[in-house]
Amino acid sequence: MQPRRLTRQVTIGDSRVGFVQIGGGLPNRDGTPTTPAPVSVQTMTSGYTHEIDKCVAEIHKLASAGAQIVRVAVPEKKDTDALKHIIPQVNVPIVADVHFHFQRALEAVESGVHKIRLNPGNINDRQQVIDVIQACKARKLPIRVGVNEGSIIERKDKQKRQKELGAVFSDHKHGYLLAIMIAKLEEYLDIFYEQDFHDIVISAKSMDASLVIDAYTEISKRFDHPLHLGVTHAGPKETGTIRSVVALGGLLINGIGDTVRISYANDPIYEVQDGLELLYCLGLKERIGVDLIACPTCGRIQVDLFTLIQDVRKALAEKVTVPMKVAVMGCIVNGPGEAEGADVAVFAGDRRGIIYVQGEKVANVPEEEILGRLLTECLQFQDKVKRGEAKLGEKKVDIVPPDPLGNLGSGWEKMAAERIKTGGGGEKPIGLTVGATR
Numbered sequence: 001m002q003p004r005r006l007t008r009q010v011t012i013g014d015s016r017v018g019f020v021q022i023g024g025g026l027p028n029r030d031g032t033p034t035t036p037a038p039v040s041v042q043t044m045t046s047g048y049t050h051e052i053d054k055c056v057a058e059i060h061k062l063a064s065a066g067a068q069i070v071r072v073a074v075p076e077k078k079d080t081d082a083l084k085h086i087i088p089q090v091n092v093p094i095v096a097d098v099h100f101h102f103q104r105a106l107e108a109v110e111s112g113v114h115k116i117r118l119n120p121g122n123i124n125d126r127q128q129v130i131d132v133i134q135a136c137k138a139r140k141l142p143i144r145v146g147v148n149e150g151s152i153i154e155r156k157d158k159q160k161r162q163k164e165l166g167a168v169f170s171d172h173k174h175g176y177l178l179a180i181m182i183a184k185l186e187e188y189l190d191i192f193y194e195q196d197f198h199d200i201v202i203s204a205k206s207m208d209a210s211l212v213i214d215a216y217t218e219i220s221k222r223f224d225h226p227l228h229l230g231v232t233h234a235g236p237k238e239t240g241t242i243r244s245v246v247a248l249g250g251l252l253i254n255g256i257g258d259t260v261r262i263s264y265a266n267d268p269i270y271e272v273q274d275g276l277e278l279l280y281c282l283g284l285k286e287r288i289g290v291d292l293i294a295c296p297t298c299g300r301i302q303v304d305l306f307t308l309i310q311d312v313r314k315a316l317a318e319k320v321t322v323p324m325k326v327a328v329m330g331c332i333v334n335g336p337g338e339a340e341g342a343d344v345a346v347f348a349g350d351r352r353g354i355i356y357v358q359g360e361k362v363a364n365v366p367e368e369e370i371l372g373r374l375l376t377e378c379l380q381f382q383d384k385v386k387r388g389e390a391k392l393g394e395k396k397v398d399i400v401p402p403d404p405l406g407n408l409g410s411g412w413e414k415m416a417a418e419r420i421k422t423g424g425g426g427e428k429p430i431g432l433t434v435g436a437t438r
């Protein structure tokens, strides 16, 4: 991991919803020293902002999942009017996403929003931009300038411009796009600087992960404002995850990025969950709740592990708030090694599960009791940690004897045979090859 890039710092929020700092490390324009704030996670509501109750409920849901900043779209006046009723009811800073009409930005500011997002591709009338800047300046509100690849492509003289601008970044795959993103940003930000406005966050999104990486890398060399990372139109979660993680992860590893939004064509709760997980994985955020380790399964499993893993994940997500490591492993052959470092672990085998808490065997239960017993042990362990009687990560579950069940072997064949014998069917678990070994 490269050290975080130092930036000016932007603060968003108020004394009621709290403040979230974005970026930092460089002194601000008034000379105030800043230290880099932890990378924050944000998302955007999916419903209509003017449906006030639903919007408030969605913001609460996203904030409870860990969103530190929530953006809402305000395409119509009824949306900016709704903000007056929404903002007093929520407990996270709210950003108004303004598209084609600068008036919406002015109305959102009047409604008490905490930050404005402008797209240079859509609001580019100089005086209108100045009006928004002045309104934000008067209320000390930051503005995100978000250039999106799709909205800044120049259609007029496109070939000529492509040739001219592309030459600036001739060694890049997307020379023209990169150049035009930077050119638009420079042009737009000059208006802000002329107005002595520096409370700026920059984003430069594309659906192409490699362009996102190149664009933010170039921008990070040219501007000292904090950066909001994102891949736009990343697609459904199934494919958008890889696209987003490659781009955002690559940038964060290089120290670039101060706040992230993962975007999916799905419930934004997944954007929050995956944004948090990305930061946890990179060590950029202290984990809240369980770190679940689970084996990928192979021909050794002897229980329905996929179902068990999902049940454990859901149950622990609701009940565990300390960052304990929990391992759900399919067998005792490789499980202990793969679960090394877990606080609580279950190793399945022969339609049973043995449960360890920090190296100590506490139960050996039949398959149908694994979930309940594992949850009980996790909650008891959590209570001990909270009372100061146990310490996370203190002892490792890596001292399990090699074959405590005394009955290993070809898992799927035994399980299928037993199911057939008991009339329980014998479907082959997804992804398993009969008799597979490793």
Ligand code: SF4
Pocket (backbone or CB within 6 Å): 295, 296, 297, 298, 299, 300, 301, 329, 330, 331, 332, 333, 334, 335, 338, 438
């Ligand atoms: S060896 Fe055991 S722990 Fe590893 S994948 Fe196979 S079943 Fe899971």
